[in-house]
Amino acid sequence: MRLLVIGCGGRWFPGSTLVLPRPGGTAAMQATLCPKESARLIAAHSVDVRVDEAGTRKAAEFLFDCVAEPAFGLAAWKALHELHPRTASEEALGWVFLVDTLNFSFWAEYQGQGCAIKYKGKMYAGYWSLCAAVNRALDDGIPITSASYYATMTLEQVKHVFRSDTEVPMPLIEERHRVLNESGTVLLEKFGGSYLTCVKMSQKSAQKLLRLIVENFPSYRDEAIFQDKKVSFYKRAQILVADTWSVLEGKEDGCFSDISSLTIFADYRIPQVLVHLGAMRYSDELMRKLHEGVLLQSGDKQEVEIRGCSVWCCELICDHLLELYNKKGQNMNEKINAVLLDYYLWDYARNHREDMKYIPFHRVRCIYY
Numbered sequence: 555m556r557l558l559v560i561g562c563g564g565r566w567f568p569g570s571t572l573v574l575p576r577p578g579g580t581a582a583m584q585a586t587l588c589p590k591e592s593a594r595l596i597a598a599h600s601v602d603v604r605v606d607e608a609g610t611r612k613a614a615e616f617l618f619d620c621v622a623e624p625a626f627g628l629a630a631w632k633a634l635h636e637l638h639p640r641t642a643s644e645e646a647l648g649w650v651f652l653v654d655t656l657n658f659s660f661w662a663e664y665q666g667q668g669c670a671i672k673y674k675g676k677m678y679a680g681y682w683s684l685c686a687a688v689n690r691a692l693d694d695g696i697p698i699t700s701a702s703y704y705a706t707m708t709l710e711q712v713k714h715v716f717r718s719d720t721e722v723p724m725p726l727i728e729e730r731h732r733v734l735n736e737s738g739t740v741l742l743e744k745f746g747g748s749y750l751t752c753v754k755m756s757q758k759s760a761q762k763l764l765r766l767i768v769e770n771f772p773s774y775r776d777e778a779i780f781q782d783k784k785v786s787f788y789k790r791a792q793i794l795v796a797d798t799w800s801v802l803e804g805k806e807d808g809c810f811s812d813i814s815s816l817t818i819f820a821d822y823r824i825p826q827v828l829v830h831l832g833a834m835r836y837s838d839e840l841m842r843k844l845h846e847g848v849l850l851q852s853g854d855k856q857e858v859e860i861r862g863c864s865v866w867c868c869e870l871i872c873d874h875l876l877e878l879y880n881k882k883g884q885n886m887n888e889k890i891n892a893v894l895l896d897y898y899l900w901d902y903a904r905n906h907r908e909d910m911k912y913i914p915f916h917r918v919r920c921i922y923y
């Protein structure tokens with residue numbers, strides 16, 4: 555079934571099938587708002603999370619000089635991260651697709667006592683444990699980035715490839731197995747087993763690639779219901795488009811003219827850093843819940859508010875950053891977008907764990923982020 559997604563600014567995606575709600579139909583029959591419009595709606599009606607307008611301006615001022623750093627640029631994706639592919643090859647694209655298909659839920663029950671994987675003498679945790687496991691498998695001659703391999707991997711093989719070097723296994727290993735089989739099968743059946751084929755079909759449009767991913771790969775359909783409206787975050791789908799742009803260095807098939815139309819990727823780390831910077835605030839009740847480590851469910855009202863407000867908060871920070879540079883006569887549209895802001899803030903959060911330990915992240919176990 556072709557999905558109908560209201561594009562940013564309310565434009566329908568060309569070629570989508572119009573799915574009209576039945577009289578008295580539920581939200582499920584409504585069109586799905588794109589991530590940017592979803593974030594606008596959620597931020598406007600959120601109760602337990604608030605975007606602090608003055609805080610977003612302060613955050614933009616704080617980030618003003620950071621924009622000039624190499625860390626705030628497309629090249630940082632390779633230059634600063636030794637586990638990421640070095641090339642812009644079809645194999646590197648296959649690596650990105652595999653990793654972003656599994657790019658979810660690494661947080662540990664007990665801080666510092668989670669899954670970690672040793673690779674070339676160094677221990678990696680969180681997202682980097684996923685990258686380390688993939689590179690370890692490739693070094694061991696396991697064709698883990700080949701769709702024909704992971705489409706039929708057994709649970710035992712998945713447990714072996716993603717085995718932890720601590721007592722704590724990688725979370726959601728059964729879900730990872732299911733998602734691997736599903737995505738590998740779709741890639742084989744619809745794209746000849748090649749993610750490059752999927753990228754080429756997007757004709758250098760980030761939004762077209764986003765729609766291809768969401769329409770064809772069910773595990774990427776990161777959606778929710780908010781005030782009886784169907785909203786979307788598409789966190790893994792958007793980060794897949796962004797990582798595709800990054801691994802291809804913004805050139806040739808990865809020269810997306812509309813890369814700036816993506817939002818940030820609504821995970822569990824970005825909200826932490828936005829609260830740390832004073833750009834976003836939680837109600838006392840929500841902050842207490844998060845400090846207690848209460849498990850939220852994917853789609854809960856407060857979880858949707860945290861994710862939607864994070865996306866909208868970063869939209870405002872991007873706008874304020876561009877305004878500050880415009881006032882200096884500099885047009886930074888090519889240098890500042892939600893993708894590069896997201897990457898920078900995510901790395902900042904990882905490098906400032908200690909400073910941010912007093913701000914809890916929201917705990918959800920799901921395959922979406």
Ligand SMILES: Nc1nc2c(c(CN[C@H]3C=C[C@H](O)[C@@H]3O)cn2[C@@H]2O[C@H](COP(=O)(O)O)[C@@H](O)[C@H]2O)c(=O)[nH]1
Pocket residue numbers: 630631635657658659660661679680681682818819820821822823824896897898900901904923
């Ligand atoms: N918003 C956003 N979320 C991101 C990433 C990345 C990895 N990106 C790297 C590539 C280029 C960048 O420069 C980064 O170095 C992972 N995640 C999410 O975080 C969570 C894992 O966190 P932790 O448990 O601390 O490792 C989990 O939900 C995962 O899906 C990102 O960039 N943005």
